[in-house]
Amino acid sequence: MRLAAVAAWLAVSTTVAAPPVLAAPAGLTVRVEPAAPRQGDLTVVVVTGASGALEVTGSLGPGPLAFFPYGGGHAAVAGIDLEAKAGPTPWRVDVVDASGATRTVTGRLVVGSRQFPVQRLTLPKGQVDLDPETERRALAETARLRALYATLTPERLWRGRFVRPLGGESKGEGFGSRRIINGQPRMPHSGLDYAAERGTPVVAANRGRVALVGDFFFPGRFVALDHGLGLYTLYMHLDRVDVPEGALVERGTTLGAVGSTGRATGPHLHFAAQAGPARVDPDTLLGTRFSD
Ligand SMILES: [Zn+2]
Numbered sequence: 001m002r003l004a005a006v007a008a009w010l011a012v013s014t015t016v017a018a019p020p021v022l023a024a025p026a027g028l029t030v031r032v033e034p035a036a037p038r039q040g041d042l043t044v045v046v047v048t049g050a051s052g053a054l055e056v057t058g059s060l061g062p063g064p065l066a067f068f069p070y071g072g073g074h075a076a077v078a079g080i081d082l083e084a085k086a087g088p089t090p091w092r093v094d095v096v097d098a099s100g101a102t103r104t105v106t107g108r109l110v111v112g113s114r115q116f117p118v119q120r121l122t123l124p125k126g127q128v129d130l131d132p133e134t135e136r137r138a139l140a141e142t143a144r145l146r147a148l149y150a151t152l153t154p155e156r157l158w159r160g161r162f163v164r165p166l167g168g169e170s171k172g173e174g175f176g177s178r179r180i181i182n183g184q185p186r187m188p189h190s191g192l193d194y195a196a197e198r199g200t201p202v203v204a205a206n207r208g209r210v211a212l213v214g215d216f217f218f219p220g221r222f223v224a225l226d227h228g229l230g231l232y233t234l235y236m237h238l239d240r241v242d243v244p245e246g247a248l249v250e251r252g253t254t255l256g257a258v259g260s261t262g263r264a265t266g267p268h269l270h271f272a273a274q275a276g277p278a279r280v281d282p283d284t285l286l287g288t289r290f291s292d
Pocket residue numbers: 189191192193269270271
């Protein structure tokens with residue numbers, strides 16, 4: 001989502017759906033950036049003309065939108081999950097003004113499909129065909145992460161833009177790869193892998209609260225940062241973790257060091273981003289320009 005995409009922002013009038021009673025009320029504008037998102041993109045829904053509103057709520061696809069004050073108006077971040085269905089996705093914004101009257105705007109976003117690479121991996125059998133106890137453990141750990149992503153901190157903790165979680169030249173790769181491990185199709189890869197030497201410092205992509213420090217079967221040692229309003233970043237396979245759960249960290253704070261804990265073929269950082277339940281491409285998070 002670079003500047004070109006910002007220029008492509010569309011006014012709501014192009015996407016307002018029937019019935020006409022739901023047409024954009026005078027002065028109320030909703031725009032979604034980018035206007036034509038793809039699977040795995042982070043979107044920002046910006047509402048203007050709702051100043052003085054008692055409440056701004058809404059939804060995009062199946063998920064609620066959590067609005068925050070933004071540039072004199074309101075905005076919400078929403079992810080398009082990497083496995084979201086391509087095609088029209090409805091959104092809705094409800095504004096309750098000071099008199100108690102509700103104004104509603106609806107529209108549709110057309111989610112574009114994205115071709116993800118297919119990645120074939122060979123891993124030790126014990127890391128793929130889990131024994132029942134390990135399988136139970138991995139499922140419980142996945143459920144714990146899902147519960148975390150469903151937790152919405154109503155306050156915006158991040159400031160300005162998100163930055164790379166480590167130095168060096170590695171661009172990160174593999175987001176959305178359809179993985180075939182030992183010949184079996186598995187869950188798609190939901191983060192970016194940065195090649196780096198063991199011990200390379202890993203830093204917070206933005207300000208946030210350390211929501212979870214764990215040592216899980218697949219992620220190994222990891223840190224989950226809660227940036228507020230449903231936005232999370234994750235740093236996995238760490239050799240060590242330097243921050244305690246509950247700490248509020250600034251952008252650039254060292255969280256730990258690159259390692260190969262959990263299911264990893266060698267030292268690297270797996271960096272992931274979640275917008276609520278949606279797994280989004282960390283590169284779209286890094287490319288989103290938020291003003292403060
Ligand atoms: Zn990975």
